[in-house]
Amino acid sequence: MTSPDKPQRPRKFAAPRGTTDILPEDWPYWKYVRDTAERVCELFGYRRIETPIFEHAGVFLRTSGESSDIVSKEVYVFEDRGKDLLALRPEGTANVVRAYIEHGMASLPQPVRLFYIGPNFRYDRPQAGRYRQHTQLGIEAIGDADALVDAEVIDLLATFYRELGLSEFTIKLNTIGDQVCRPAYIDALRAYYRPLLPAVCDDCRTRFEKNSLRLLDCKEQRCQASIADAPRLREYLCEPCKEHFARLTGYLDALDIPYVIDERLVRGLDYYTRTVFEFHPHEEGSQSSMGSGGRYDGLVELLGGPPTPGVGFGTGFERLIINIKRQGAAVSPTPVPALYIAHLTPEASLAAVRLARAVRAAGRQVIVGAAGRSLKAQMRHADAKDAAYAAIIGAEELAVGEVMLRNLGDHSERRVRLDDVARALAD
RNA sequence: GUGGGCGUAGCGUAGCGGUUAACGCGCCAGGUUGUGGCCCUGGAGACCGAGGGUUCAAAUCCCUCCGUCCACCCCA
Incomplete structure (x- = not known):
């Protein structure tokens, strides 16, 4: 059924047993x-x-x-x-x-x-x-x-x-x-358990030899009676x-x-x-x-x-x-972008990465849209990321050194100079 | 170490012997020229965990292994 020219795919790995990725x-x-x-x-x-x-x-x-x-x-x-x-x-x-x-x-x-x-x-x-x-x-x-x-x-x-x-x-x-x-108590405990050994579980027989104190926290049903009547450490x-x-x-x-x-x-x-x-x-x-x-x-x-x-x-x-x-305790939500930059031409992409740097320098989270994607696709992405604002840079805006700054909450938009975007976000 | 459940696209599921494995979410692309959330359309994405067996035919039945989850144990 597999065509002979089908390439052998490399093995996929999973995180080792008992480990998890924190996503x-x-x-x-x-x-x-x-x-x-x-x-x-x-x-x-x-x-x-x-x-x-x-x-x-x-x-x-x-x-x-x-x-x-x-x-x-x-x-x-x-x-x-x-x-x-x-x-x-x-x-x-x-x-x-x-x-x-x-x-x-x-x-x-x-x-x-x-x-x-x-x-x-x-x-x-x-x-x-x-x-x-x-x-x-x-x-x-x-x-x-x-x-x-x-x-x-x-x-x-x-x-x-x-x-x-x-x-x-x-x-x-x-x-x-x-x-x-503790040694005196251990002696007393062992003396008490010795005649009971046939009645207790295998684990307890091992504990008796190696770590007598742990006899006390055995969870086996059959050992409970033995534990109940065991000497009390308190008294020792x-x-x-x-x-x-x-x-x-x-x-x-x-x-x-x-x-x-x-x-x-x-x-x-x-x-x-x-x-x-x-x-x-x-x-x-x-x-x-x-x-x-x-x-x-x-x-x-x-x-x-x-x-x-x-x-x-x-x-x-x-x-x-x-x-x-x-x-159901409340945890703080993941920080959301203040600005998403959509860019429509190769030249606009250059302006976009420079603008991103300027706004990040002002301490605000910025995501730059994927190069070559349609405006629609970039806007969809901005929405999916819960960005507060989108800056759109196309040939028109670039020609006059501006961006179209859109408020994704109330849908309002206005032209803002590239140099003023960081300040505009602060208002 | 012991016992049990489960393994189908990134995630959640359907299919439980018979042609190109289905649906939802997600992803990508379109739905008039540069614009999101709803809606519609299309697409990519699964050798049905792996190997063996039964059968004319297996994702579907059987066995083995692996993985995973849960319980015991132990511990955080």
Whole structure:
């Protein structure tokens, strides 16, 4: 059926699985989220930092926990041409901590407050609100152990959501202890689970060996009874951890920030200590976590720095935008051209590009019509672009150094000197 | 990693065994000589996701693969 002379067409590519193009019609949402993020972070005194999207693999592999899903199966690791083992960053905290150490930020006034906006990569199976490349706003406050900073971070995230028009969310909060008290709890938890192992799911048997704390957030029906009667971490917390948590809830209460204590919230990254939290929209659905974070008092040391406390969060733009669309928040419209220049002859085209430059210099958006198209086609285009005015340059106008300036709203038109167009638009 | 739905022009769909695959939107060009939004006309654009099979005949039936979406899991 194919004629023998039909040329073989080159292969068409699609964006890699789990990635998407952000098209112009979606950009207003992205701009809205980015602008709001930058504004709110600055309000809280956070300064911007951007780190590379890839790092030495060890930065992530060493910090996130070998048994965590992120490290065990989701990190993009590759060897570069110089045989260095690198990894696309799967989360934002470890690399910022690396930068904190590398640039000697420990000698700055503490805590150092940082924020960043950029892509993260996880080899995951794509789904609604879940991508292999996703964009996060993250903040880190490094160098202060007090619960005031924990509260500040949570307040910042809550403020960000409110500013976005996302008022409907629940904050889940928990403390998972520290290096002092958690080991004793883990022992107790394992002792409790050991006889129950035949009854729980396969994943839980793995968790028992590798990451016992995660036994608590298993979603399997058959494991729920085991979880319900498990020892409570609360009862094993050391005094400093208890006090820290009490101070945190005190701050949150003072700020009138509502929260729900969820003793089963343990989080997926191993470096967390004490405070952990997640923000969920009220709308039900999968991938409902919009943002989350916690304290990581051992992380700086783990990456070779001095013992330094830290706390932060990450929040995913794609999920925020899903919720913004769902809750119908208003975003600013895409700017529309002030002037569309239609030109009818080759000489007029030269005048058109010069006029465009002059009007742009006055700070106004200009679109120049496609060369060689009929006036009708160019006017149609001007209308499709929602231009406020159209300037028509034909042989007649050009001969006397003028344009026909048409108001596309009220259909009025008048002749204006080429030099006066920018001024005429300002009226 | 597990399970399910779906893959027809740029987008949204129809066609569900039988000649040159249809419609809407969009795109391009016309509808009197230099003018938009409505309307009308015409055009471009699809090897019907890919490969294999069944059949005289397949976009239509079967198989495999790929892609995509959704759920579980995990997480932002």
